[in-house]
Amino acid sequence: MKRRSFLKLTGAAAIGPGWMPQAATASPDVIVVGAGAFGGWTAFYLREMGARVTLLDAYGPGNSRASSGGETRLLRADYGERELYTKLALRAFPLWHRWQREWGVQLLVPTGRLLMTTPEGVPMLRERQARLAKYDFITEVLSRDELERRWPQINLEDIGGGIYDTASGTLKSREACRAVAEQFQKRGGEIRIAHAHPGAASGGEMAGLKLSNGDTLRAALYVFACGPWLRKVFPGLLGRRLRTPRRDVFFFGTPAGDDRFSFPRLPDWGFAGPSENADFSRWYGFPSIDERGLKVCPTLEGNEIDPDTDERIVNPYQSKRTRDYVSWRFPALRNQPIVESRVCQVEDSIDGNFIATPHPEMKNVWIAGGGSGHGFKHGPAFGQYLANRLLGRGGDPEFDRAFTLKEETF
Numbered sequence: 364m365k366r367r368s369f370l371k372l373t374g375a376a377a378i379g380p381g382w383m384p385q386a387a388t389a390s391p392d393v394i395v396v397g398a399g400a401f402g403g404w405t406a407f408y409l410r411e412m413g414a415r416v417t418l419l420d421a422y423g424p425g426n427s428r429a430s431s432g433g434e435t436r437l438l439r440a441d442y443g444e445r446e447l448y449t450k451l452a453l454r455a456f457p458l459w460h461r462w463q464r465e466w467g468v469q470l471l472v473p474t475g476r477l478l479m480t481t482p483e484g485v486p487m488l489r490e491r492q493a494r495l496a497k498y499d500f501i502t503e504v505l506s507r508d509e510l511e512r513r514w515p516q517i518n519l520e521d522i523g524g525g526i527y528d529t530a531s532g533t534l535k536s537r538e539a540c541r542a543v544a545e546q547f548q549k550r551g552g553e554i555r556i557a558h559a560h561p562g563a564a565s566g567g568e569m570a571g572l573k574l575s576n577g578d579t580l581r582a583a584l585y586v587f588a589c590g591p592w593l594r595k596v597f598p599g600l601l602g603r604r605l606r607t608p609r610r611d612v613f614f615f616g617t618p619a620g621d622d623r624f625s626f627p628r629l630p631d632w633g634f635a636g637p638s639e640n641a642d643f644s645r646w647y648g649f650p651s652i653d654e655r656g657l658k659v660c661p662t663l664e665g666n667e668i669d670p671d672t673d674e675r676i677v678n679p680y681q682s683k684r685t686r687d688y689v690s691w692r693f694p695a696l697r698n699q700p701i702v703e704s705r706v707c708q709v710e711d712s713i714d715g716n717f718i719a720t721p722h723p724e725m726k727n728v729w730i731a732g733g734g735s736g737h738g739f740k741h742g743p744a745f746g747q748y749l750a751n752r753l754l755g756r757g758g759d760p761e762f763d764r765a766f767t768l769k770e771e772t773f
């Protein structure tokens with residue numbers, strides 16, 4: 364079907380929050396740029412809903428530069444006061460379970476999650492528990508003595524208690540991106556490795572995509588789910604609405620013959636204040652999964668990354684700080700080597716909310732991103748939500764409002 368006639372048939376020329384296609388039988392023609400957590404799942408659900416979809420990625424699904432690359436990401440429902448994301452995560456939990464079961468591939472490792480706090484923070488644990496209980500999400504609040512009994516391999520000298528749940532877990536990020544792309548293709552979706560530039564705007568629409576090989580691709584709708592690249596794709600609009608600070612990630616070897624730091628003997632772990640130590644909550648990590656070593660993720664660094672050109676070599680200063688921290692928090696790992704490392708980046712939006720919104724000047728272009736260091740887990744729920752919106756099947760007022768582009772800039 365020619366693009367013009369598709370637009371006429373579906374009413375897509377009037378795309379925007381009020382856009383409604385005329386018929387569910389029409390086959391929209393959508394190009395999704397970016398096969399990370401947001402773009403991959405959006406393309407998958409668009410295809411599930413019957414749309415004709417092409418998914419483009421410059422480097423491939425779950426590549427080493429992408430925010431969705433690397434080994435693992437945390438799946439949790441506990442968002443403290445930001446209950447919007449508890450709701451979105453709780454939509455995502457059953458979808459992760461469903462698709463890993465149907466596809467016969469492990470996407471989620473049932474590690475559970477332990478969030479620890481200082482003695483002053485203990486009342487906050489009950490508040491978190493009560494908030495989650497509203498959604499029937501079961502947690503245990505544990506005293507320091509109980510923590511010591513269950514996980515003596517952690518140094519708890521500054522800890523007053525913790526909140527633990529067994530439903531949270533660890534997502535296999537790169538493998539999940541690849542699985543989603545494969546399943547999208549199995550359902551008739553087209554995947555191309557290509558770098559795309561937005562084409563010129565004409566009459567309030569984008570005229571087509573320019574690919575790195577010189578081709579032009581046209582569709583009725585375009586979704587740019589380019590993660591940390593979004594600010595390069597739309598520098599005028601997003602250059603100062605997103606930031607891309609680097610994240611150095613370390614895997615520490617576990618001692619020979621010692622499985623105390625491996626799944627299932629250690630859960631995902633993290634911290635929440637209050638604390639006089641400004642860095643108290645800036646460390647989290649995962650047990651050793653697939654024998655890769657204890658994963659430690661400091662969130663200390665603010666230097667920004669160019670996702671195309673920056674080397675992915677960890678900073679010696681961050682290595683030293685992380686080694687010192689691990690020696691203190693997990694004393695049995697004091698002399699263990701760093702066995703792997705990664706450098707990734709997050710794509711922070713101005714308020715930590717995701718972005719899922721039409722481009723203000725091109726009504727056939729949508730922007731999806733702003734994962735802000737917590738987007739991966741939401742992938743299937745976000746993709747389903749956005750696909751529904753794109754096909755005019757309705758959004759969700761609470762999410763629609765949160766995911767708009769804010770006026771403020773960094």
Ligand SMILES: Cc1cc2nc3c(=O)[nH]c(=O)nc-3n(C[C@H](O)[C@H](O)[C@H](O)COP(=O)(O)OP(=O)(O)OC[C@H]3O[C@@H](n4cnc5c(N)ncnc54)[C@H](O)[C@@H]3O)c2cc1C
Pocket residue numbers: 396397398399400401402403419420421422423424425426428429430431432435436437438557558559560588589590591592593596610612660707708709731732733734735736737738739740741
């Ligand atoms: C170290 C680290 C730890 C994190 N921990 C967690 C966690 O525990 N839990 C959690 O839920 N989230 C976590 N996050 C955040 C989460 O990983 C991201 O929010 C999410 O992966 C972002 O996905 P995305 O699809 O927006 O971007 P990406 O995964 O970066 O995907 C964008 C894709 O677009 C492609 N692309 C870009 N520009 C173009 C172009 N012009 N043409 C063609 N292709 C293009 C890229 O190649 C890339 O594949 C973490 C992030 C990092 C870096």
